[in-house]
Amino acid sequence: MLSRIAESLFWIGRYVERADDTARLLDVHVQILLEDPWAEEDLACRSLLSVMDRPAPPPHVEVGRDHVLDMLAYDRFAPSSIAGSLVAARENARRAREIISTELWECLNTTWNQLPAHMRPARPHDYFTWVRERAAVVAGIMDSATSRDETWAFMVLGRSIERADMTARLLTTRALAGSAGPGWTTLLRSCGAHEAFLRTYRGTASDERAAGFLLLDRLFPRSIVFALNQAEECLAALEPVTDRATVDDARRHIGFVRTNLEYRPLTEVLDALPKEMEQVQRACTAASDAIRGRYFPSASATTWVGEAL
Amino acid sequence: MADLFDDYPTGPAWDEMIDPETGGSRAAYRHLHAALAQLSAGELRARADTLARSYLAQGVTFDFAGEERPFPLDVVPRVVAGAEWEHVAPGVAQRVRALEAFLGDVYGSQRAIADGVVPRSVVVSSEHFHRAARGIQPPNGVRVHVSGIDLVRDGQGDWRVLEDNVRVPSGVSYVLSNRRAMAQTFPELFAALRIRPVADYPRRLLAALTAAAPAGVDEPTVVVLTPGVYNSAYFEHALLARTMGVELVEGRDLFCASGRVWMRTTQGRRRVDVIYRRVDDEFLDPVVFRSDSLLGSPGLMTCARNGTVTLANAVGNGVADDKLVYTYVPDLIRYYLAEEPILPNVDTWRLEDPAALEEVLDRLDELVVKPVAGSGGKGLVVGPAASRAELAELRTRLVEDPRGWIAQPVVQLSTVPTLVEDGLRPRHTDLRPFAVNDGDSVWVLPGGLTRVALPEGQLVVNSSQGGGSKDTWVLGGALPRRAQGAAPGLPHPVPVATAVPIDANPSDVRVQVMQQQQGRVVEGGAPC
Numbered sequence: 001m002l003s004r005i006a007e008s009l010f011w012i013g014r015y016v017e018r019a020d021d022t023a024r025l026l027d028v029h030v031q032i033l034l035e036d037p038w039a040e041e042d043l044a045c046r047s048l049l050s051v052m053d054r055p056a057p058p059p060h061v062e063v064g065r066d067h068v069l070d071m072l073a074y075d076r077f078a079p080s081s082i083a084g085s086l087v088a089a090r091e092n093a094r095r096a097r098e099i100i101s102t103e104l105w106e107c108l109n110t111t112w113n114q115l116p117a118h119m120r121p122a123r124p125h126d127y128f129t130w131v132r133e134r135a136a137v138v139a140g141i142m143d144s145a146t147s148r149d150e151t152w153a154f155m156v157l158g159r160s161i162e163r164a165d166m167t168a169r170l171l172t173t174r175a176l177a178g179s180a181g182p183g184w185t186t187l188l189r190s191c192g193a194h195e196a197f198l199r200t201y202r203g204t205a206s207d208e209r210a211a212g213f214l215l216l217d218r219l220f221p222r223s224i225v226f227a228l229n230q231a232e233e234c235l236a237a238l239e240p241v242t243d244r245a246t247v248d249d250a251r252r253h254i255g256f257v258r259t260n261l262e263y264r265p266l267t268e269v270l271d272a273l274p275k276e277m278e279q280v281q282r283a284c285t286a287a288s289d290a291i292r293g294r295y296f297p298s299a300s301a302t303t304w305v306g307e308a309l
Numbered sequence: 310m311a312d313l314f315d316d317y318p319t320g321p322a323w324d325e326m327i328d329p330e331t332g333g334s335r336a337a338y339r340h341l342h343a344a345l346a347q348l349s350a351g352e353l354r355a356r357a358d359t360l361a362r363s364y365l366a367q368g369v370t371f372d373f374a375g376e377e378r379p380f381p382l383d384v385v386p387r388v389v390a391g392a393e394w395e396h397v398a399p400g401v402a403q404r405v406r407a408l409e410a411f412l413g414d415v416y417g418s419q420r421a422i423a424d425g426v427v428p429r430s431v432v433v434s435s436e437h438f439h440r441a442a443r444g445i446q447p448p449n450g451v452r453v454h455v456s457g458i459d460l461v462r463d464g465q466g467d468w469r470v471l472e473d474n475v476r477v478p479s480g481v482s483y484v485l486s487n488r489r490a491m492a493q494t495f496p497e498l499f500a501a502l503r504i505r506p507v508a509d510y511p512r513r514l515l516a517a518l519t520a521a522a523p524a525g526v527d528e529p530t531v532v533v534l535t536p537g538v539y540n541s542a543y544f545e546h547a548l549l550a551r552t553m554g555v556e557l558v559e560g561r562d563l564f565c566a567s568g569r570v571w572m573r574t575t576q577g578r579r580r581v582d583v584i585y586r587r588v589d590d591e592f593l594d595p596v597v598f599r600s601d602s603l604l605g606s607p608g609l610m611t612c613a614r615n616g617t618v619t620l621a622n623a624v625g626n627g628v629a630d631d632k633l634v635y636t637y638v639p640d641l642i643r644y645y646l647a648e649e650p651i652l653p654n655v656d657t658w659r660l661e662d663p664a665a666l667e668e669v670l671d672r673l674d675e676l677v678v679k680p681v682a683g684s685g686g687k688g689l690v691v692g693p694a695a696s697r698a699e700l701a702e703l704r705t706r707l708v709e710d711p712r713g714w715i716a717q718p719v720v721q722l723s724t725v726p727t728l729v730e731d732g733l734r735p736r737h738t739d740l741r742p743f744a745v746n747d748g749d750s751v752w753v754l755p756g757g758l759t760r761v762a763l764p765e766g767q768l769v770v771n772s773s774q775g776g777g778s779k780d781t782w783v784l785g786g787a788l789p790r791r792a793q794g795a796a797p798g799l800p801h802p803v804p805v806a807t808a809v810p811i812d813a814n815p816s817d818v819r820v821q822v823m824q825q826q827q828g829r830v831v832e833g834g835a836p837c
Contacts, residue, residue: 004816011814018811034496053811079813088817095816125493169809198554202515202531281809288812 001099006154007296008096012108013158014288015089019082020135021166022052023128025173026073026082028182028190030124033065041065048072051172052080073127074119082131083119086111101145107137150238157234157291161254161284164227167191168280171214171224175273184210191222211273212266224280228258231287238295249290257283313345313353313733314726322721323466324735325387337390337784344498345385350732356494357384357728363490369483369544381777382487383727384494387738387759391505391785394755397468397742400651401458402751403642405744408475408629410645412452415628416443426644427637434712435634436682437476437627439590441597445614445623448523449748452623454585455514457481457741457758460652462723469655469720471739473630473638476622477587480758480778481510481743482545485552487780488756505755505783510743511552513754514585517747518553521619522582529582532556532572534563536588536604546587560588565608570618583619584609590624632681632715633659655720660711669716670707673700676716677768678707691768693719722768725779727761737762739770740781756781 029048033041045063046056054071057063075081079088090112093105111134118130139159146152174187184207188194197213197220217223221230235251247255257280261269269276319329326338334342345353364379389397414421415432422429432438457478459471488507492499515531522529535546537559550557562572563581571578586593592602594609612618628634636657639650658665658676669676673692680688690703707714724735742757759779760770770776 007814007816011817014812014814031496034500050808053808079817080811088813091817092814123493195551195554198552200554202554278809285809285812292815 001150003296005096005099008092009154010158011092012089013155014162015085016135016138017159017162019085019131022082023131024190025170027128028186051169103145104141107141153234153237160227160231164224165281165284167224168277172274172277196220228254250287253283253287323464323723325723325725337388359494360490369486383777383779385726386780386782387725389783394783398753401742401744401753403651404458405456405751407642407645409453411641412629426640431633435628435631439625442625449521451521451746451748454517454621456744460740464721468652470652475626475629479542479545482548483778484758491780503785507756510754513745513752515553517745518583518585520747523616526582531583532558532581534558534584534586560604560606563606565612570612585621655717658716660714666711677719678716737768755783
């Protein structure tokens, strides 16, 4: 497979997952800002922007939820906003048009076409619901119409890395907003994990178990450890280990941060949650860079354009 | 000012929102009234449509005459002031404690009968008094794990108990899903009012069921027993099982062997310790009750008697919500608890008393007559609304079977503004608060199910009679979320420097630069 195509596939996986997860994250926070009259909107919004790596306005400007939505939900040009991810996913699909199935292309293209009509509804919740549904359709088509070859491996690799990264960011928002932030139940619900969690622990829910579920659960697909495991499986499928003594960089980064979470007492992880989550995000970035270096070398010729900006 | 409350009629009943003397709203409703008055009729209808769509999508339905319909949720909530609730909730809890004591007594030593508080004939002639339940001692003494005490407000605005439901009271799922739909539709009202949350119910229920497990069981397995998907309340059974994280079983999933109850699973048989059953007594065990029942499991009663499984609610509870026993409940409260009843009954004639029967027969056209064993408004006759022929037929039935009926004066149930065809109009409501008894205390869910009769003047509010519901908001008292958290209250803003950048495909960057530049040109060209 051409490196350029592989890179597009990898990024389709990442962008669609990013749109999905950002929608979930914003849904929780916007709902809390609406419902909680005591919420410190300015502080909460600034934290959210910084978690999502967007510059906050100067301190004297009051940041409200409309500003956050403009930046993180409706900005078509920023790759960290929902609309931007969907636009970028469609661009990448266009470049890999000959490899991906027509169904998948049409789904992404339709999403792109419908985007203006769905932006800025009266209830932001409707927009988030729509985004989540489109992401689910993409995942369903990928699952049912993609051969389990490199095409699949690259898309799922992208999706898994993004999922680990975004779940880590979601958990960071919990720590940053203090007790005014979303409760663990809310976070579980935003990941679609609440009912799975209840079934697993039979209603005897404690905060610690809820945190553990999103961090460490080996069976729930949105937990960080599950996503990292899946990324490792994809890397293994792309290139089975032949060297007796070393592993490649991407696998090292992912495996290191995964074991770091998995083989430590949960309380230790929870005590320094923002720091641990930052490590997960950095590992995902590093792995992504390593994958680019290993599989998409042609991109290196153009990176200076990005750096120059 | 033209608003939704123009032409809002005043009736004989107590309106909970509008005070007819001043024409303004009562204190608890002030904020809601102001918020609604700001909306235009079109906006309110749009919100109502959102609610209805959300219910269709969630599958919140009720079986109405064999047809599955979305449960009608009215767009105007009912509000109960915090102080008022501090009167209602202890009243409900008191009643549950008295009924609990009564059931323990009836199926045990029958002290109340010996002391002459309740006649033996009333107890043993009750259709739901089951001799099979005699001598079954529930592990933590609780028979009424869940109860729904139906309350109404009369013409003076006083709360009264209309009936007790201690068998399998349904409707709590609508309380939970009403709240969820309303919170999505009126977020700004939730922001402004401190409404006590109801989401705690499944956790409380599971805790009460777990506490009721047979002694010596470490991690009890709780299941919800449903008659199946065709039951009118199946939605509720599934919701409760889902939110408690327990198995939802049908009769055929259970079997009794070696003195225990088991369920069939892919991992082989698994022991069941507590059954929250939503199947009526008569269908529970074909060995003891109806032998043609396929909804239960043979041997359940034997296991319950041996104390290897807990049935919640206990078998035979129906004797306590018999409407003739209802007339004795104030006495039972005084007898068992040595307390005065907090919530009064509605005045009721016992028709077994010949003088009462005579008076009732004379005034049949102005009274409400109810069958004692019925629930869901079945067989109930409202005198002023009945035809001559209906009354004549009722008369003969009363004379034939005075034990089977009670009579009450027509209570003008309180009204709450409700959205109907011609705008907001007063409609009659009742309230079913749900109480959970875990053996240590009786917890009353703040709020409960408000049912509303949608046709004008209709006084029967049961959902099986085509009624709707309202979300019930109990105000105040609850601490803001912030104060509940054990975590340190101060948020830590993240320094921008430590934010981890979000990657993008480098080959996209060039495209975005081009788009961005194009975008700027367009923006710059627009008049500012």
